[in-house]
Amino acid sequence: MKRLAPSSIPFTLYLAAAVALGPLSTDMYLPTFPQLAAFFSASAAEVQLTLSIFTFGIGGCQLIYGPLTDRYGRKSIIVGGLFIYVVASVACLFAVQIDQLVILRFIQALGVCAAIVVPRAMVRDLFAREQAAQQLSRMGTIMGLAPAIAPVLGGYIAAFYGWQSVFFVLGLASFIVGMVTVLFVDESLAVKNLNALRPSHIARNYLDLIRHREFLGYALTGGLCFGGLFSFISGSPLVLIDVLGVRADNFGYFFGIVVLGYMSGTLLGPKMTRAKGLSFSVGIGTIICALGGGSMVVAALAGFNTLTAIIVPMIVYTVGMGVVLPQSQAGAMAPFPDKAGSASALMGFLMLGFAALLGFLIAYFYDQTQFSMVYAIGLMGLSSAAIFRLTAHNAPTEGWKED
Incomplete structure (x- = not known):
């Protein structure tokens, strides 16, 4: 059976589809928040916890999957993770209490986390520095279609078939990606690290990474930048639907418009990297994020409580994030x-x-206005620009594999 060549478009599509399961799992069910609150007789904060626990689960589980995939290879780990995700998605259909859904969302995160960690590691296995940045940007452009379409699709699916149907679709998508992995994808790790699971080795690895100025600078820059997007993901169902009166089945269209900004940034980032270098493109991206987030705060403080005052600055922010995230990774x-x-x-x-902590804080401080979300987005944009210039800007590049 013919395998997917690493340099081929189908392989890029496969990687993007695998990573997209993460944002699909958050964005597709956002329009169902009002349904979930009514079905479970739950508060907005309790419903939002299903999102925060999922995000926190992905973040925490990555620390486990990293050593696992270095020890046992990429393919077996992603297949196992996708199996867990499929089972948890099916179980979500039968949840009758909000606490049950929260637990099942954490188990979903445990599974889908493999689909987030492994493709990025595969890119590092197969491509050199500049090629890796370009591949991650191409993945980001394709993957951007998922959050652009997911809320619209999720809104209509939930409206016709109920909130449970969204989790059925997510489980089916994961099953398809898993079958493609089994049938068409080769192992990308040339040499497995036999010491990768030793506690002392794990601790030393993570300590070495944290001490590395370049790693920490790029990781924090990307993390803060993503925090602004997650603030919008977490807060927008409350702000757009409850505060600004957007219909739940129309929510996805506004979310999709914002995602188009991210896709534009992922197209712009590789061009700047080829022309001026990776550090230059990340720096420009953080400035764009700071401008977008800052202008949203200014508009809110000036009393502009409109869709335009939220959506337009957020589009600017996501253009910058589309530049920053793949290059910083x-x-x-x-x-x-x-x-x-x-x-x-x-x-x-x-x-x-x-990001999970931010999501919880936004829901906790939500006061029927846009301010908790807006302040978080503005702070993340400004912080990402500041952190990059304090850490990763002009950082040494030792250890980079040459093209």
Whole structure:
């Protein structure tokens, strides 16, 4: 049976589809928040916890999957993770209490986490620095279609068939990706690290990564930048539907418009990287994020409580994030060819663990206005720009594999 060649478009599509299961699992069910609150007789904060626990689960589980994939290879780990995700998705159909759904969402995160860690590690296995950044950007462009379409699709599916049908579709998508992995994808890890699961080795690996200025700088920059997007993901169902009066089945269209900004950024990022270098493109991206987030705060403080005052600055922010995220992922992992799985995992933990905390705080401080969401987005944009210039800007590039 013919395998997918790493340089081929189908292989890029496969990687993007696998990673997209993560955002699909958050974005597709966002329009169902009002249904979930009514079905479970739950508060907005309790419903939002199903999102935060999922994100926190992905972040924490990455620390486990990193060493696992370095020890046992990429393919077996992603297949096992997708199996867990399918089982948890089916179980979500039968939840009768909000606490049950929260637990099942955590189990979903345990499974889908493999589909997030492994593809990034595979890219580091197969491509050199600049090629890796370009591949991650191409994946981001394709993957951007998922959050653009997912809320619209989820809104209509839930409207016609109920919130449970969304989880059925997610389980089916995961099953298809798993079958493609089994039938058409080769193992990408050339040499398995036999010491990868030793506690002392794991601790030393993560300590080395945290001490590495370049890794920490790029990881924190990408994490803060993503925090702004997750603030929008977490807060927008409340702000757009409850505060601004957007219909639940129309929510996905506004979310999709914002995602188009991210896709534009993923197209722009590789061009800047080829022309000016990776550090330059990340720096420009963080400035764009700061401008988008800052302008949203200014508009809110000036009393502009409108869709335009939220959506337009958020589009600007996501253009910057589309530039920053793939390039910062490539920059963080590039110096570590021997522990790409651990580097990918720690970067994901920092990014998603922080995002989960932000999501919880936004729901906790939600006061029937847009301010908790807006302040978080503005802070993340400004912080990402500041952290990059304090850490990764002009950082040494030792250890990068040459093209």
